[in-house]
Amino acid sequence: MKYGKNVRQSLVLITQFGIDMLVPIFLCSLAGYWLDRKAGTSWIFIVLFFVGAIAGARNVYRTARRITESGSGDVRNRDNAESGLPVTAAENMSGDRETDPYDGWEPTDEREDDQRD
DSSP: OOOOHHHHHHHHHHHHHHHHHHHHHHHHHHHHHHHHHHHTOSSHHHHHHHHHHHHHHHHHHHHHHHHHHHTSSOHHHHHHHHHTOOSSHHHHHHTOSSSOTTTTOOOOOHHHHHTOO
């Protein structure tokens, strides 16, 4: 079965939303459980669970906002463009960006150095 690019992007986006939501909930709940065991209480788990849920909802909101502002499902390209990093490997190799990490670099033949007496 061959899926289109849009279907794959949608599945990746759904997966990203799930990860963005579940990881903070899991980590905060785990920390709350550990703190409850250490302190002998039973309320820290509940508080940290809701803190994780709020953090997860914030992550999902930020991801969705970036996608709607950029108009595409590929958040990575927009983030890289804002940070000044090359958006694509071809752009990096072509040297079209103002800061080219390979500017002035020339390959050398290291074999000549190894064959000296």
